[in-house]
Amino acid sequence: MTFVSKFLYAVSSLVLFHSGFSSYEFHHLLKLDSLKSSHFFWSKLPRDIKYETYAGLLLFVLAVFTSFEKLQYLPIHSDHGMIISQGNYLKEIALNKATNVDNLVGSNPNGDIIFSPSFVDIHAKRKLSREWASNNEKKEK
Structure with missing residues (x-):
């Protein structure tokens, strides 16, 4: 996991925690206000809390995608126990050159x-x- 993904995880968790706490405060104040007044009404959640939640979720998704490691493979013949990482693939074999003799023979x-x-x-x-x-x-x- 890279530093960027750890940072995005931390920021997204803080943003989501803050939006959750803001939502709790909003509903708590709404209850207190409804107890004082004679009329009881429900209000919608403010837009800034919704946008903060969406931003936190977006940062979390970005953190998940940046946390993926590069793929690593074990080589077919391990002389030195070297691991082949992404970008260091086996060389391609030209099949037409490898089978010239077979093609000439008809096999x-x-x-x-x-x-x-x-x-x-x-x-x-x-x-x-x-x-x-x-x-x-x-x-x-």
């Missing part, structure tokens, strides 16, 4: 994933099954 290293059998001609299969069915009917008679 596909990802064959299990992308291999699909050739499509079946359904009309030819139906014709064969009709012929088979008609031949079996003739044999049974």
Whole structure:
């Protein structure tokens, strides 16, 4: 957690505490005034207390987002136990250069994933099954 996020947490908690206390005071004074007078009415919360609460909530949300740490990963091969942090990713591999030999030979290293059998001609299969069915009917008679 950075200093900025800690500072925003502190300020937002103070602002929210102050707005809550101001709301308590307002309602307390409203009760006292209503006991003195014969008519009882409810008044809305003043705008400045509402705005103070909104500002406190906004600061709290900003504090939450600034408290996120940078992502860190463990490397695949740890020679020195070094942790890869954000921005120090593994180098990209040009797959077309890595598979030049396989492409020339006609082999596909990802064959299990992308291999699909050739499509079946359904009309030819139906014709064969009709012929088979008609031949079996003739044999049974």
